[in-house]
Amino acid sequence: MAEKITPRNEDYSRWYLDVIRDAELAESSPVRGCMVIRPYGFALWEAVRDGLDRRFKATGHVNAYFPLFIPLSFFQKEAEHVEGFAKECAVVTHHRLMTGEGGLLVPDPEAKLEEPLIVRPTSETIIGHSFANWIQSYRDLPLLINQWANVVRWELRTRPFLRTTEFLWQEGHTAHATEAEAVEETLTILHAYADFAVNDAAIPVIKGRKSARERFAGAVDTYAIEAMMGNGWALQAGTSHYLGTNFARGFEIMYLDRNNEKQYCHTTSWGVSTRMVGAIIMAHGDDQGLRLPPAIAPVQAVIVPIWRKDPERVAVMEHADNVHTALVAAGVRVRLDTRDDVSPGYKFNDWEMRGVPVRIEIGPRDVEQNAVVLARRDVPGKEGKQFGVPVDGVAAAVRDLLASIQSGLLRQATEYRDANTRSVSSYDEFKQVIDGDGGFIRAHWAGSDEDEDLIKEETKATLRCFPSDVPEGEGVCFFTGKRTSQVAIFARAY
RNA sequence: CGGGGCGUAGCGCAGCCUGGUUAGCGCGCGUGAUUUGGGAUCACGAGGUCGGAGGUUCGAAUCCUCUCGCCCCGACCA
Numbered sequence: 001m002a003e004k005i006t007p008r009n010e011d012y013s014r015w016y017l018d019v020i021r022d023a024e025l026a027e028s029s030p031v032r033g034c035m036v037i038r039p040y041g042f043a044l045w046e047a048v049r050d051g052l053d054r055r056f057k058a059t060g061h062v063n064a065y066f067p068l069f070i071p072l073s074f075f076q077k078e079a080e081h082v083e084g085f086a087k088e089c090a091v092v093t094h095h096r097l098m099t100g101e102g103g104l105l106v107p108d109p110e111a112k113l114e115e116p117l118i119v120r121p122t123s124e125t126i127i128g129h130s131f132a133n134w135i136q137s138y139r140d141l142p143l144l145i146n147q148w149a150n151v152v153r154w155e156l157r158t159r160p161f162l163r164t165t166e167f168l169w170q171e172g173h174t175a176h177a178t179e180a181e182a183v184e185e186t187l188t189i190l191h192a193y194a195d196f197a198v199n200d201a202a203i204p205v206i207k208g209r210k211s212a213r214e215r216f217a218g219a220v221d222t223y224a225i226e227a228m229m230g231n232g233w234a235l236q237a238g239t240s241h242y243l244g245t246n247f248a249r250g251f252e253i254m255y256l257d258r259n260n261e262k263q264y265c266h267t268t269s270w271g272v273s274t275r276m277v278g279a280i281i282m283a284h285g286d287d288q289g290l291r292l293p294p295a296i297a298p299v300q301a302v303i304v305p306i307w308r309k310d311p312e313r314v315a316v317m318e319h320a321d322n323v324h325t326a327l328v329a330a331g332v333r334v335r336l337d338t339r340d341d342v343s344p345g346y347k348f349n350d351w352e353m354r355g356v357p358v359r360i361e362i363g364p365r366d367v368e369q370n371a372v373v374l375a376r377r378d379v380p381g382k383e384g385k386q387f388g389v390p391v392d393g394v395a396a397a398v399r400d401l402l403a404s405i406q407s408g409l410l411r412q413a414t415e416y417r418d419a420n421t422r423s424v425s426s427y428d429e430f431k432q433v434i435d436g437d438g439g440f441i442r443a444h445w446a447g448s449d450e451d452e453d454l455i456k457e458e459t460k461a462t463l464r465c466f467p468s469d470v471p472e473g474e475g476v477c478f479f480t481g482k483r484t485s486q487v488a489i490f491a492r493a494y
Numbered sequence: 495c496g497g498g499g500c501g502u503a504g505c506g507c508a509g510c511c512u513g514g515u516u517a518g519c520g521c522g523c524g525u526g527a528u529u530u531g532g533g534a535u536c537a538c539g540a541g542g543u544c545g546g547a548g549g550u551u552c553g554a555a556u557c558c559u560c561u562c563g564c565c566c567c568g569a570c571c572a
Contacts, residue, residue, distance in 0.1 A: 122572095
């Protein structure tokens, strides 16, 4: 691997869990596979939410809300969709409890539902049902709806943020008159996701189309943004699906066109989940813990006052208050750490683990000089510190620093990804890379679905996507030896 | 569901093999003092049905049986 940016040490999983614990992002819950999101972790999710929601609204989407429970029969209406989700559904069968033997509460057999309800694993079906009612004419199109919600998928194996039984996400659902419009919508959202990932989360994602094997259940085409984590594995951080008329046929989502003829709508769906928080942790975290890009950091700068005796304390706090006020006025999300029961050293570590981009140290020496010390989270140790920054210029200096950290994190992550993206010209070489350095393999690909299955079985690497930016041109498939212009990215993935 | 492992204080663990007074350690928590520019120190203190049930035994955290739960690897997946 290239120079270490994030810890790919003995146990990356352990590191990941420790970061989550130390930064107080989340913890396990009494319910298997579910996660308690603590306030700081939720603030991070809210930042993701705000960044995405702003982009959705800028492209004409509006928010709405649909039921948590979906009638079982709704799932039946799209064949591939059933197949994809049937294995991981939570099912509600009763609506009342009763006291049974030994005083234990049990579902009342008298209160069995005539039709079981599914706790939504995704909402295409129930939203499709509404869409069918809402859409009559071409004048009702396009219909651009988004929902912020929780969903439940009974996964066999879970990991905090990356895969939990219940998770928070947004799911967009749109309906269009034509295939071209719906495909355009799918790509508009893909670009919005990538824009957020790159510019807000500082994660250099690759936009691409999924292979048939990796496609969403019921979609004609699935597009995704793929990110590289600190151990070289891939993480699908957002998906956008063109659903064709599959769901429109299942739910009779139809409109009358200008010629007074009934037509099926072309629909799309797309989602980003709390998994994005996991991506941010794994893409940027280092040995000290979390590193947050300023654009989404709940706290962008923290002021740590330092004093020994009460007279010092008064002077330092007054100075710190002034700096705090100036930064608030400058629009910086700043926090003054007034805790007097922990030492400054403790606070330094505490905020570093939480990934706060900028730390402002204010002690008696700074009061004397009417200055502060600035420390940047992305550069460890003394090199990351600026001493004697005059108070007059603090707001400007902090803003510059935040901008520099934002671009610095993106640059580091991009360099890391590029250093760990390799090309191969044979399957042997492919296996060597996957078992050795890991990372992404980007190569020409003309294999079949079965070839893809074989590679997955033998190497655990999956076809992540066909990247949409293809500068390579025609070449030879590493697996089949055929000439092709199609390029694919393979990697082990979460 | 297959393969491995673990349940002892809020958290992390030792003790179990080879049964024996009052079950230990670290972190955290409470009180006090001294500290405070990189995770403070000392003193005192609170905190446990040893996952549960049954059995063996004079005696069980320790041995046996059953049971419940969790974690890791695999299959499923955002």
